[in-house]
Amino acid sequence: MIESTTGPRPADFTDVRATNLAVVLRFVRENAPCSRADIAASTGLNKATVSSLVADLIDRRLVRETGLTENRVGRPATMLVLDGSPYAAVGIEANVDYLTAVAVDLAGRRLLSWRRSFPGAAASANQAVAAIASLARRVANRMAKEERQVLGLAVAVPGLVDVDGRVRIAPNLGWRDVDLAKDLTKALRDPGYRVQVDNDANLGALAEHRFGPFGGTANLVYLTGEVGVGAGVIMDGRLRRGGQGYSGELGHVQIDPAGPACRCGRVGCLEAVAGVGAIIGATASDPPIAPAEVEPEIEEVVRRARAGDRETLAMLERVGTALGAGVAILANVLNPQAVILGGYYVPLAPWLLPAAEAEVRARTLAPDAGGCRLAVSTLGHDAAALGGAAGVMDSIDSGRLPQRPS
Amino acid sequence: MIESTTGPRPADFTDVRATNLAVVLRFVRENAPCSRADIAASTGLNKATVSSLVADLIDRRLVRETGLTENRVGRPATMLVLDGSPYAAVGIEANVDYLTAVAVDLAGRRLLSWRRSFPGAAASANQAVAAIASLARRVANRMAKEERQVLGLAVAVPGLVDVDGRVRIAPNLGWRDVDLAKDLTKALRDPGYRVQVDNDANLGALAEHRFGPFGGTANLVYLTGEVGVGAGVIMDGRLRRGGQGYSGELGHVQIDPAGPACRCGRVGCLEAVAGVGAIIGATASDPPIAPAEVEPEIEEVVRRARAGDRETLAMLERVGTALGAGVAILANVLNPQAVILGGYYVPLAPWLLPAAEAEVRARTLAPDAGGCRLAVSTLGHDAAALGGAAGVMDSIDSGRLPQRPS
Numbered sequence: 001m002i003e004s005t006t007g008p009r010p011a012d013f014t015d016v017r018a019t020n021l022a023v024v025l026r027f028v029r030e031n032a033p034c035s036r037a038d039i040a041a042s043t044g045l046n047k048a049t050v051s052s053l054v055a056d057l058i059d060r061r062l063v064r065e066t067g068l069t070e071n072r073v074g075r076p077a078t079m080l081v082l083d084g085s086p087y088a089a090v091g092i093e094a095n096v097d098y099l100t101a102v103a104v105d106l107a108g109r110r111l112l113s114w115r116r117s118f119p120g121a122a123a124s125a126n127q128a129v130a131a132i133a134s135l136a137r138r139v140a141n142r143m144a145k146e147e148r149q150v151l152g153l154a155v156a157v158p159g160l161v162d163v164d165g166r167v168r169i170a171p172n173l174g175w176r177d178v179d180l181a182k183d184l185t186k187a188l189r190d191p192g193y194r195v196q197v198d199n200d201a202n203l204g205a206l207a208e209h210r211f212g213p214f215g216g217t218a219n220l221v222y223l224t225g226e227v228g229v230g231a232g233v234i235m236d237g238r239l240r241r242g243g244q245g246y247s248g249e250l251g252h253v254q255i256d257p258a259g260p261a262c263r264c265g266r267v268g269c270l271e272a273v274a275g276v277g278a279i280i281g282a283t284a285s286d287p288p289i290a291p292a293e294v295e296p297e298i299e300e301v302v303r304r305a306r307a308g309d310r311e312t313l314a315m316l317e318r319v320g321t322a323l324g325a326g327v328a329i330l331a332n333v334l335n336p337q338a339v340i341l342g343g344y345y346v347p348l349a350p351w352l353l354p355a356a357e358a359e360v361r362a363r364t365l366a367p368d369a370g371g372c373r374l375a376v377s378t379l380g381h382d383a384a385a386l387g388g389a390a391g392v393m394d395s396i397d398s399g400r401l402p403q404r405p406s
Numbered sequence: 407m408i409e410s411t412t413g414p415r416p417a418d419f420t421d422v423r424a425t426n427l428a429v430v431l432r433f434v435r436e437n438a439p440c441s442r443a444d445i446a447a448s449t450g451l452n453k454a455t456v457s458s459l460v461a462d463l464i465d466r467r468l469v470r471e472t473g474l475t476e477n478r479v480g481r482p483a484t485m486l487v488l489d490g491s492p493y494a495a496v497g498i499e500a501n502v503d504y505l506t507a508v509a510v511d512l513a514g515r516r517l518l519s520w521r522r523s524f525p526g527a528a529a530s531a532n533q534a535v536a537a538i539a540s541l542a543r544r545v546a547n548r549m550a551k552e553e554r555q556v557l558g559l560a561v562a563v564p565g566l567v568d569v570d571g572r573v574r575i576a577p578n579l580g581w582r583d584v585d586l587a588k589d590l591t592k593a594l595r596d597p598g599y600r601v602q603v604d605n606d607a608n609l610g611a612l613a614e615h616r617f618g619p620f621g622g623t624a625n626l627v628y629l630t631g632e633v634g635v636g637a638g639v640i641m642d643g644r645l646r647r648g649g650q651g652y653s654g655e656l657g658h659v660q661i662d663p664a665g666p667a668c669r670c671g672r673v674g675c676l677e678a679v680a681g682v683g684a685i686i687g688a689t690a691s692d693p694p695i696a697p698a699e700v701e702p703e704i705e706e707v708v709r710r711a712r713a714g715d716r717e718t719l720a721m722l723e724r725v726g727t728a729l730g731a732g733v734a735i736l737a738n739v740l741n742p743q744a745v746i747l748g749g750y751y752v753p754l755a756p757w758l759l760p761a762a763e764a765e766v767r768a769r770t771l772a773p774d775a776g777g778c779r780l781a782v783s784t785l786g787h788d789a790a791a792l793g794g795a796a797g798v799m800d801s802i803d804s805g806r807l808p809q810r811p812s
Contacts, residue, residue, distance in 0.1 A: 168773070169773075325660070335652040
């Protein structure tokens with residue numbers, strides 16, 4: 001036996017209460033404003049239990065009463081909404097030439113959204129750790145000024161991140177075997193909150209799952225359209241990372257054995273035929289793409305496409321078709337309800353999507369692509385950092401509740 | 407919001423007991439013979455609770471005392487083992503020219519293993535339902551003679567089976583939109599046990615997960631090497647079926663745009679370059695492969711490979727390489743700990759595996775193929791039917807326990 005499965009765990013009464021706190025919090029999150037009676041009716045918990053749990057959550061300042069009442073027969077009911085105002089969940093994305101930080105309160109409202117440039121490709125891993133820690137401290141200080149306590153920090157990295165938060169390889173940053181979670185915790189000198197690290201596509205998927213229009217969809221995939229192409233996989237409502245944490249590496253699956261060389265050394269990879277490089281005409285033999293140059297080049301492609309430039313439109317159709325071949329692999333293997341395209345695929349979607357959708361439909365065995373819808377992210381370039389914050393919120397929702405403030 | 411996720415469910419005290427019964431049953435399954443003290447120490451439940459739960463399970467004849475005691479300081483302890491002898495879990499595979507039935511007791515011991523030929527491709531869906539029901543009745547009668555009660559039946563079908571057990575398409579059987587679970591339940595006239603239907607690769611994965619050498623591995627894939635090639639996907643310890651139940655359809659992912667035509671109408675599919683047809687030299691324009699012919703043809707290929715026939719060895723290397731390209735897609739997207747090859751890949755493994763492994767290693771982004779091991783099934787042609795029985799056992803393990811016999 002290689003590794004034991006996660007099976008049923010013993011449930012003692014502490015667990016039961018923790019689970020029920022999480023259930024009530026989640027119900028309020030999804031149905032606010034709602035009454036205690038609404039919670040009881042929907043969850044099946046009895047009213048005395050619900051009152052006790054709600055009191056606990058109010059005490060921890062996760063839920064509050066609004067004072068509103070609904071029209072109903074009998075006694076008016078006090079409505080409940082999420083509070084979470086004294087807390088913040090923080091996500092930071094470390095990318096090739098910038099760091100992004102997003103903080104949200106526990107109702108998911110955005111509290112801040114910062115970007116600072118950062119020479120990721122040139123800096124060493126140690127310098128990066130220092131820069132990320134410095135940014136995290138600034139965010140925590142701003143939150144403290146607003147009388148909010150940071151409950152957790154999750155950092156998004158473009159690369160192979162294992163289940164313990166160690167960065168195995170981040171090629172665009174030049175990192176190898178960087179124990180980022182540990183190094184950051186040390187640099188932050190025991191910050192009083194948990195530090196997690198994950199792959200940027202994984203966190204993008206979490207962001208879409210919590211905040212996007214497909215929020216709550218049990219089976220979805222988020223596909224990054226940055227310098228790298230990677231996927232975050234959600235099945236049965238949770239991120240599925242695989243044995244070592246490296247799931248979703250679609251970017252170097254071969255789409256065309258006769259295709260162009262890829263920077264990874266292989267030939268005809270999805271990234272080479274449908275990644276940002278293919279769109280802006282950068283081949284494997286050109287110097288590495290400086291991300292600061294990508295944005296203006298993509299804008300130029302959009303401009304030309306809008307102007308009806310034939311070459312550009314033909315290129316986008318080819319890229320869309322190749323992208324569709326990649327998405328079809330996801331549709332066949334994972335049977336997701338939605339595949340959401342992020343990054344630079346977003347501004348180019350009007351020209352990429354028709355060709356891609358046709359290809360997905362043609363290549364997926366199940367009728368109607370197994371019900372898979374190809375969609376465009378609405379979360380912007382914040383997606384991975386927002387996903388970090390979503391990851392922190394997920395921890396809280398599954399029971400890691402903050403203690404009562406003393 | 408398309409569909410709500412599965413989130414935490416309210417836990418009342420009935421649930422707690424049901425969960426704990428399942429936890430204790432599972433512990434005994436994995437650690438028998440063991441004492442009540444062992445259960446308490448490992449699960450964290452207190453001794454009085456454990457005694458009460460064990461008494462319940464003994465009452466339901468799921469666990470029994472062996473009378474053995476270990477050497478230990480202090481009072482000798484009575485050891486416990488699984489019982490489950492008055493029960494049976496049944497799996498049936500409906501394939502193109504045979505039906506296979508397997509019955510196991512709740513300790514997983516095989517009670518019977520039958521195969522009867524059946525003209526699946528020629529028969530209508532109704533005739534197939536009648537034949538499957540007839541076989542199920544015969545199995546139940548045999549179990550009744552042994553004083554065992556059938557707790558559940560799961561049927562494996564080669565095709566797209568949705569989450570409700572409806573067969574959307576089974577091309578080799580010529581079925582379309584067959585509500586097999588419902589039709590079988592009706593044909594069996596309210597049999598007193600639950601009838602489930604699932605895809606054959608899914609059930610093969612369950613069989614490997616419960617009974618195979620990689621049993622318990624949290625992330626594994628089973629790949630069928632029958633007339634069709636399909637995958638059953640286990641991530642985080644459970645089968646992941648996707649939005650409509652159609653996950654794992656690897657057989658018609660394109661490996662080579664310049665490859666041979668596939669019977670599905672596409673070109674260069676995995677099935678066309680590395681399926682049984684490719685091995686025995688049957689192309690898309692030949693008549694459909696009669697499975698009764700496959701076995702002798704495969705035996706001939708094995709004979710020639712053993713004799714060192716150059717053409718055969720070259721063919722197997724090509725097929726192995728193409729198979730590796732398909733497995734690499736699984737390794738990249740799912741990051742499994744093991745991919746287990748079944749069906750006709752088993753006798754050909756000595757010649758297929760070296761080329762396949764090399765290709766997986768070369769094509770997977772993560773180092774060392776992300777830790778993915780390519781292995782050969784040891785479960786034989788029974789795998790899907792055995793997996794059906796495993797599926798029934800899974801239902802029991804997650805709490806659908808039989809009542810106390812009256």
